[in-house]
Structures are given as structure tokens and as C-alpha cells.
Amino acid sequence: MHDRNRRLLAAARQGDAQEIRAALDEGASVETRDEEMRSPLLLASLGSHVEAARVLVAAGADPDAQDHRHDSAWLVTGVTGSVEMMRVLLPADPDLGLRNRFGGISLIPASERGHVAYVRAVLRETGMDVDHVNDLGWTALLEAVILGDGGRPHQEVVELLLAAGADRELADADGVTPLEHARRRGFDAIAALLGDA
Structure with a gap:
């Protein structure tokens, strides 16, 4: 995996919107996956990192991308109960x-x-x-x-x-x-x- 993709995943996990922008500007793939097949947007959703998710959605991230456990950024909102995250993801047209x-x-x-x-x-x-x-x-x-x-x-x-x-x-x-x-x-x-x- 490219360092820029690792950087993007780490930033999404931490909810660092600025670092996410920087990694994307460097050419990181918005749909890169970690070892659990989790996308940056799923990691942001799991952590209820709303601003991070906003940046990823604006970059075209898929709210339906599922990991090994069949979780997606959208599905996770039902687990966390984050209304704010739900509203950030709705414009991305989740299934x-x-x-x-x-x-x-x-x-x-x-x-x-x-x-x-x-x-x-x-x-x-x-x-x-x-x-x-x-x-x-x-x-x-x-x-x-x-x-x-x-x-x-x-x-x-x-x-x-x-x-x-x-x-x-x-x-x-x-x-x-x-x-x-x-x-x-x-x-x-x-x-x-x-x-x-």
C-alpha cells in the first residue's frame, strides 16, 4: 500500500480533516482499504468524525463500501446513532x-x-x-x-x-x-x- 493511502486511512481513523485533504491532494485513493477492508469513510463514520466524513464525501467516497463484516459508513450510523453523520452521508445517496x-x-x-x-x-x-x-x-x-x-x-x-x-x-x-x-x-x-x- 502506498504511504499516501496509509496516511489517508490514519487520518480518517483519527478524524483529522486537514490531514485527509492533504493525503487526497497527494493522490491517495478515496476508496483505499485497510486490512479489515474498511474504507476511509467507514473509519470516519465508526469514529463519528463528521468533518472528516464531510471531506471524504466531497471527494466522492462511497457510503456503501462494505468491509469484511459487511459494515458500511451508512450502516454504521444506525449503530452509533449519529444524526449528524447520517445527514453528512445522505447527499452521497447511500443505499x-x-x-x-x-x-x-x-x-x-x-x-x-x-x-x-x-x-x-x-x-x-x-x-x-x-x-x-x-x-x-x-x-x-x-x-x-x-x-x-x-x-x-x-x-x-x-x-x-x-x-x-x-x-x-x-x-x-x-x-x-x-x-x-x-x-x-x-x-x-x-x-x-x-x-x-
């Missing part, structure tokens, strides 16, 4: 249906983790499929109930998903609905949102 290693789109890990601001923004600002089903047979709504803690953030995520038209009857691979999962876990507030009397 909203791109799947992570679990077959999920960015909305699913965001819902699982209770990233309320991100879920609100991504539902409002994109045409993302609110009922996308991952390889486990789970939607964002199911993940928010099954993997959430039932607290206020996850309640708000459920509210947002329902307001966006999420199908509350869409069951998991075993035929268990979000409402049944909420009841089993003792999440009374979420069960009420899902229509429990």
Missing part, C-alpha cells in the same frame, strides 16, 4: 436497503439500541422500509421490543416506528408478535403502545 451481516438495514440496530433521535430523523428524512425483515426474522419494531430494555428511549422508538406505519402484527420467525414479546418481557408501557388493553 437505504443495504444489509449488514445480520441482513438488517440501519434502522434496525438504531431501534435495538434506543437511538431515538436517529430513528426519528431517518424515518422523517429517508424513504427507508420501516418493515424490513432481517435474517433473524425481526423488524425494527421487533428488535426494539426483544433487545430493548423497555425504558423510555425504547418506548419512544416504538412510538416513532408505529407513527411511520410499522406493521404491529408482523410476527417473528416463530409467529410471535411484538405485543406478545412485550407482554412476555413485562414491558407494560410498550404493550400499551402496541394495543394491549
Whole structure:
């Protein structure tokens, strides 16, 4: 690997926008990869380095470039919950249906983790499929109930998903609905949102 590409990857990892510009000016490839197949933009996204990502997007970086784990700069925003990063990447026209290693789109890990601001923004600002089903047979709504803690953030995520038209009857691979999962876990507030009397 050329030194300028190494320099670019290091700068992206550290979030050094000025150093990124310098490496690109020297001829570094905006799509160079590290040993994990991570692109500079993915490294910037993982670190929530917004200014660094802005420079890379302006240079034409691909928000959908996936590494060995099937992570991409766009998919990682659902994990970190960074609304600012999401908005920096949107002009790069990311594939909203791109799947992570679990077959999920960015909305699913965001819902699982209770990233309320991100879920609100991504539902409002994109045409993302609110009922996308991952390889486990789970939607964002199911993940928010099954993997959430039932607290206020996850309640708000459920509210947002329902307001966006999420199908509350869409069951998991075993035929268990979000409402049944909420009841089993003792999440009374979420069960009420899902229509429990």
C-alpha cells in the first residue's frame, strides 16, 4: 500500500480533516482499504468524525463500501446513532436497503439500541422500509421490543416506528408478535403502545 493511502486511512481513523485533504491532494485513493477492508469513510463514520466524513464525501467516497463484516459508513450510523453523520452521508445517496451481516438495514440496530433521535430523523428524512425483515426474522419494531430494555428511549422508538406505519402484527420467525414479546418481557408501557388493553 502506498504511504499516501496509509496516511489517508490514519487520518480518517483519527478524524483529522486537514490531514485527509492533504493525503487526497497527494493522490491517495478515496476508496483505499485497510486490512479489515474498511474504507476511509467507514473509519470516519465508526469514529463519528463528521468533518472528516464531510471531506471524504466531497471527494466522492462511497457510503456503501462494505468491509469484511459487511459494515458500511451508512450502516454504521444506525449503530452509533449519529444524526449528524447520517445527514453528512445522505447527499452521497447511500443505499437505504443495504444489509449488514445480520441482513438488517440501519434502522434496525438504531431501534435495538434506543437511538431515538436517529430513528426519528431517518424515518422523517429517508424513504427507508420501516418493515424490513432481517435474517433473524425481526423488524425494527421487533428488535426494539426483544433487545430493548423497555425504558423510555425504547418506548419512544416504538412510538416513532408505529407513527411511520410499522406493521404491529408482523410476527417473528416463530409467529410471535411484538405485543406478545412485550407482554412476555413485562414491558407494560410498550404493550400499551402496541394495543394491549
